[in-house]
Amino acid sequence: MNSTLPKWADIILIPLLNLALALLIAGLVVVFIGEDPLRALQLIIQGAFAPWGIGFTLYYTTNFIFTGLAVAVAFHARLFNIGGEGQAAIAGVGVALVCLAFDWPHWSIALLAAMLGGMLFGAGWAAIPAYLHAKRGSHIVITTIMFNLIAASLINFLLVGPMQAPGMAPESSSFPAGASLPTLHDMLAVIGVAFDKNAPVNVSLFIALAACVLVWLLVWKSRLGFELRALGHSEKAAVYAGISPLRITMIAMLISGALAGLLAINTVMGEAERLVLDAVQGAGFVGIAVALMGRNHPLGVLLAAFLFGILYQGGSELAFEMPGISREMIVVIQGLVIMFTGSLENLVRMPVTRLFTRLKRRPI
Amino acid sequence: MVVSTSTDAGRPETAAPTPPAIQLNGISKAFGPVQANKNISMTVAKGSIHGIVGENGAGKSTLMSILYGFYKADAGEVFINGNKVNITDSHAAIAAGIGMVHQHFMLVEPFTVLENVVMGAEDGRLLKPSLNKARATLKQLAEDYELDVDPDAIVGELSVGFQQRVEILKALYRQADILILDEPTGVLTPAEADHLFRILRNLKAQGKTIILITHKLREIMDATDSVSVMRRGQMTETIATNTTSPEDLAEKMVGRRVLLEVTKTPANPGDVVLEISGLNVVDSQGVKKLKDINLTLRAGEILGVAGVAGNGQSELLEVLGGIRAATSGVVKMLGEAIDTSPKANAGKRRARGIGHIPEDRHRRGLVMNFMAWENAALGYHNKPEFKGRFGLHNQRAMREDARGKIERFDIRPPNENLKASNFSGGNQQKIVVAREIEANPDVLLIGQPTRGVDIGAIEFIHQQIIHLRDAGKAILLVSVELDEIQSLSDRIVVMFDGVIQGERLPENTDERELGLMMAGAIKETAP
Numbered sequence: 001m002n003s004t005l006p007k008w009a010d011i012i013l014i015p016l017l018n019l020a021l022a023l024l025i026a027g028l029v030v031v032f033i034g035e036d037p038l039r040a041l042q043l044i045i046q047g048a049f050a051p052w053g054i055g056f057t058l059y060y061t062t063n064f065i066f067t068g069l070a071v072a073v074a075f076h077a078r079l080f081n082i083g084g085e086g087q088a089a090i091a092g093v094g095v096a097l098v099c100l101a102f103d104w105p106h107w108s109i110a111l112l113a114a115m116l117g118g119m120l121f122g123a124g125w126a127a128i129p130a131y132l133h134a135k136r137g138s139h140i141v142i143t144t145i146m147f148n149l150i151a152a153s154l155i156n157f158l159l160v161g162p163m164q165a166p167g168m169a170p171e172s173s174s175f176p177a178g179a180s181l182p183t184l185h186d187m188l189a190v191i192g193v194a195f196d197k198n199a200p201v202n203v204s205l206f207i208a209l210a211a212c213v214l215v216w217l218l219v220w221k222s223r224l225g226f227e228l229r230a231l232g233h234s235e236k237a238a239v240y241a242g243i244s245p246l247r248i249t250m251i252a253m254l255i256s257g258a259l260a261g262l263l264a265i266n267t268v269m270g271e272a273e274r275l276v277l278d279a280v281q282g283a284g285f286v287g288i289a290v291a292l293m294g295r296n297h298p299l300g301v302l303l304a305a306f307l308f309g310i311l312y313q314g315g316s317e318l319a320f321e322m323p324g325i326s327r328e329m330i331v332v333i334q335g336l337v338i339m340f341t342g343s344l345e346n347l348v349r350m351p352v353t354r355l356f357t358r359l360k361r362r363p364i
Numbered sequence: 365m366v367v368s369t370s371t372d373a374g375r376p377e378t379a380a381p382t383p384p385a386i387q388l389n390g391i392s393k394a395f396g397p398v399q400a401n402k403n404i405s406m407t408v409a410k411g412s413i414h415g416i417v418g419e420n421g422a423g424k425s426t427l428m429s430i431l432y433g434f435y436k437a438d439a440g441e442v443f444i445n446g447n448k449v450n451i452t453d454s455h456a457a458i459a460a461g462i463g464m465v466h467q468h469f470m471l472v473e474p475f476t477v478l479e480n481v482v483m484g485a486e487d488g489r490l491l492k493p494s495l496n497k498a499r500a501t502l503k504q505l506a507e508d509y510e511l512d513v514d515p516d517a518i519v520g521e522l523s524v525g526f527q528q529r530v531e532i533l534k535a536l537y538r539q540a541d542i543l544i545l546d547e548p549t550g551v552l553t554p555a556e557a558d559h560l561f562r563i564l565r566n567l568k569a570q571g572k573t574i575i576l577i578t579h580k581l582r583e584i585m586d587a588t589d590s591v592s593v594m595r596r597g598q599m600t601e602t603i604a605t606n607t608t609s610p611e612d613l614a615e616k617m618v619g620r621r622v623l624l625e626v627t628k629t630p631a632n633p634g635d636v637v638l639e640i641s642g643l644n645v646v647d648s649q650g651v652k653k654l655k656d657i658n659l660t661l662r663a664g665e666i667l668g669v670a671g672v673a674g675n676g677q678s679e680l681l682e683v684l685g686g687i688r689a690a691t692s693g694v695v696k697m698l699g700e701a702i703d704t705s706p707k708a709n710a711g712k713r714r715a716r717g718i719g720h721i722p723e724d725r726h727r728r729g730l731v732m733n734f735m736a737w738e739n740a741a742l743g744y745h746n747k748p749e750f751k752g753r754f755g756l757h758n759q760r761a762m763r764e765d766a767r768g769k770i771e772r773f774d775i776r777p778p779n780e781n782l783k784a785s786n787f788s789g790g791n792q793q794k795i796v797v798a799r800e801i802e803a804n805p806d807v808l809l810i811g812q813p814t815r816g817v818d819i820g821a822i823e824f825i826h827q828q829i830i831h832l833r834d835a836g837k838a839i840l841l842v843s844v845e846l847d848e849i850q851s852l853s854d855r856i857v858v859m860f861d862g863v864i865q866g867e868r869l870p871e872n873t874d875e876r877e878l879g880l881m882m883a884g885a886i887k888e889t890a891p
Contacts, residue, residue, distance in 0.1 A: 221757060222754075223751070230742065234728075236724075237742065240687060242710040242714065243711075357396050
C-alpha cells in the first residue's frame with residue numbers, strides 16, 4: 001500500500017488530515033458545550049505560543065519526545081511498551097538518588113550522572129517485563145501496565161517513608177544547588193536573547209533533540225537496529241538470520257526504558273528539583289499517542305511531541321480562560337487525536353491512497 | 365439450500381443446444397495500479413477437463429477468485445450454461461453450481477467427514493436429519509466416483525489425499541456441476557495424484573466440468589482436454605491439449621524457449637563433509653518428527669531428499685540450519701561435531717560454512733518489509749565488510765554488494781531499494797539464492813528451491829545449484845517436486861514419517877518406486 005503513496009503524503013499529509021478531522025470533531029464538542037470553537041482554537045494557539053506560554057509548551061514537548069521515542073524504539077522490535085509511565089517514575093528515583101548523593105560541583109557533571117541514574121532505573125524497570133516476555137511468554141502489554149501500578153505504589157511508599165524530607169509533604173528533600181539545571185532562559189541570556197524566566201524548559205530539551213538523532217542512527221543505520229527491525233518484522237526470519245529474539249527483546253526494552261527514564265531529567269531534576277508524587281503526569285501514556293502519530297520515526301515523534309505540547313499548554317490556558325471548558329475537555333481532544341491518528345488511520349488512508357492511484361493513472 | 369440425493373449433472377437448461385459450461389467475456393480486474401486480469405475471455409465446454417497454466421502472478425488465481433465470488437470483476441460478464449450470472453459471493457457461486465477445491469483445505473479438523481460436508485448446507489434447525497441425508501448422499505457419491513471416505517472419520521486424522529476427497533465431496537454435495545481445483549497435487553504422493561485424476565475422469569464421464577489450475581505441465585498433458593495459457597494478466601491462448609507439448613506450453617507461458625530438462629555432468633564426489641548419525645527430533649507436542657536419521661553428504665554431490673510435505677524434511681533442514689534443536693544424535697561437519705542443542709544459532713552455522721536456502725522464503729528466508737539490499741545481507745549482516753564505525757553498518761558497502769548480486773543473478777527489477785515484497789516470487793527466491801550461494805558455503809541446505817517460482821527462474825536456479833556442486837560443494841536438496849529431485853540429485857533418499865525409507869540412484873529408479881517409498885510402502889535399510 002505504501003508503494004502507491006508518495007512518502008510525503010504518508011508522513012505529512014495523512015497525519016495532518018487526521019489531525020484536522022480530530023480538531024473538527026473536537027470543535028463540534030465545543031459547540032455542543034455552548035462555546036465558540038474558533039475562539040477556543042485561538043486561545044489554545046495563543047496559550048501555547050505566547051511569550052509566557054512557549055516555555056511550558058517546549059517543556060511538555062521535551063517530555064513527550066522522550067516517552068514517544070521510548071515507545072517507538074520498542075515498537076520497531078514489535079514490542080508494545082505501555083510502561084513508559086512507570087519506567088519514567090522509577091527513573092525519577094534514580095535521578096533523585098544521584099542528585100542527593102553529593103554536593104555536585106557543576107550542573108554538567110550532575111546532569112551526566114543523573115542521566116545515567118535515570119536511564120539505569122528506567123531500563124531496570126523495563127527489564128523485568130522484557131525478560132518475562134522473552135523467556136516466559138507473559139505478554140509485554142499486560143506486564144508493563146501492571147508495572148506502572150507497581151511503580152506508582154512504590155513511589156508512594158518511598159515518599160512517605162525512606163525518601164521523605166522532614167515535614168508532612170510526600171516529597172524528597174530539595175536537590176543541592178549544584179544539581180540545578182540551566183533553563184532555556186539562562187542559556188539564551190548568555191547570547192543576549194530574552195526568554196521567559198518562569199518557564200521550566202531547560203537543557204533537557206537539547207538532550208531530547210540529540211536523542212532523536214541517536215534513535216534515528218540506532219534504528220536505521222546501526223547493526224543493532226538492523227537486528228531489531230528484522231525481529232520486529234519477522235521473528236522466524238530473524239532466527240534464521242542468527243538473531244537471538246531473547247537478546248534483542250531485552251536490548252530493545254532496555255533502550256526503551258532508558259529513553260523513558262530520561263524524562264526524569266526534565267521533570268524531577270529540571271523542574272521540581274526534588275522527587276514528588278506523579279512527576280510523570282501521564283507523559284508515559286501520551287508517548288504512545290506521540291509514537292503512533294509520528295509513525296515511530298524520530299522526526300515524526302518530534303513533530304507529534306510538539307503538537308501534544310501545544311495541546312497540553314494551550315489546553316490549560318483554554319481551561320483557564322473559558323470556564324465552560326474544563327481540563328477534561330483537553331483530554332477529550334487528545335483522545336480524539338489518538339483515535340484518529342491511531343485506530344482510525346485507514347479512515348483517511350484508504351481514500352487518499354485511492355485518490356493518488358487515480359491521479360497517477362490519469363496521465364497514462 | 366436445497367439438498368437432493370440425485371447425483372446426475374442434469375440442471376434445467378434454458379438454451380439449446382448444450383451451451384458451454386462456462387463462458388467468460390472480457391473479464392478485467394485491477395488491484396491498485398496492477399492489472400491482474402486484462403479483458404479475459406474463455407469458454408469451457410460442458411463435460412470437459414480444462415487446464416489453466418501460467419506463471420506466478422499471471423492472474424490465474426484472480427480469475428478463479430472472480431468466478432468463485434471472492435473478487436468482483438471491474439468489467440466483463442460470466443455465463444454459466446448459457447445463463448448470465450452475477451456472482452457476488454461464494455453463495456452465489458454455489459447456487460450457480462460452481463464448487464472450488466482450494467489449495468489449502470477449508471476443513472474443520474476436529475469435525476467428522478459428515479459434519480464437514482454438511483456444514484453450511486444444513487436444512488432445518490436440527491442436525492440429525494441433515495446428517496442422515498448426507499450419509500446417504502455420500503454413499504451414492506462414493507459408488508459413482510470412487511470417492512470413498514469413511515463418513516465418521518475425524519478429518520484431522522485423515523491423510524491429505526483423503527482430506528482433499530472431503531473437499532471434493534463438499535462441492536458435489538452442494539450439487540456443483542463445475543469443479544475448480546487449485547494446484548490439487550501439490551501435497552499428494554504420485555499414487556494419490558493418480559487416484560485424484562481417476563476421480564476427475566469419473567466426474568467428467570458423468571458430465572461434470574472441471575477446471576484444473578496447476579503448474580505441473582505433465583498433469584495438464586495427462587488429464588485435460590483443453591488448456592488455456594495465461595501470461596501477465598492476459599489469456600494468450602486456448603488450445604486442445606492433444607495439439608501441444610510441455611515444451612510448447614512452457615514457451616507460451618514464459619514467452620521464450622525454456623529448457624525443461626536439467627543438463628548436468630556426472631557427479632565427482634569427494635570427501636565426506638557432513639555426517640549425520642542417530643538424529644532424533646521430538647517437537648513441542650511430543651510428536652517424533654525425525655527418527656534415527658543417518659546420512660552422509662560428500663563434497664561435490666547433490667543429495668536429494670524426496671517425500672511428501674510434512675514427513676520430517678523440514679525438521680531435518682531446520683536442525684542442520686541451526687534453527688531447531690535435536691533431541692539426540694550427532695551431526696559432524698568435516699569430522700567435527702556441531703551444536704544441535706537449543707543453544708544452536710543459525711549465525712554460527714554460517715560461520716562454519718553451512719548455508720541455508722529455507723523452504724519458506726516469505727517468513728524465513730526474507731524479511732518482506734526489508735529492502736533488497738538489507739535482505740541480501742540478512743544473516744551475513746555482521747560480517748567485517750559490512751561493519752562501520754561505532755556499531756553502525758557500512759550501508760554503502762551493503763548496497764554495493766546487493767547491486768552486484770542483483771546483476772549476477774539477473775534479479776528484476778534491478779533496484780536494491782525496493783522492498784522484498786515488491787518482487788515476484790521468482791526474483792524473491794533469486795535474492796535468497798544469490799545471498800546463500802555467494803556466501804560460498806561448504807555445505808548448502810536447500811529447501812523447495814523453486815516453490816512458487818516461475819519457469820524462467822526455475823531454469824536459472826537449477827543451473828546455479830549445479831554450478832555450486834561442480835565447484836565441489838556439498839548440497840542437501842529437499843523438495844516435494846519429484847521431478848526436481850530426480851533431475852538434480854546424484855543420490856536420492858526418501859523420507860516418510862520421519863524415517864529414511866531407503867536410498868536410490870536416480871538412474872536406477874523411477875517415479876513409481878519413489879512414489880511407493882514416499883507412501884511408506886517400501887522400506888529398507890540404507891545399503
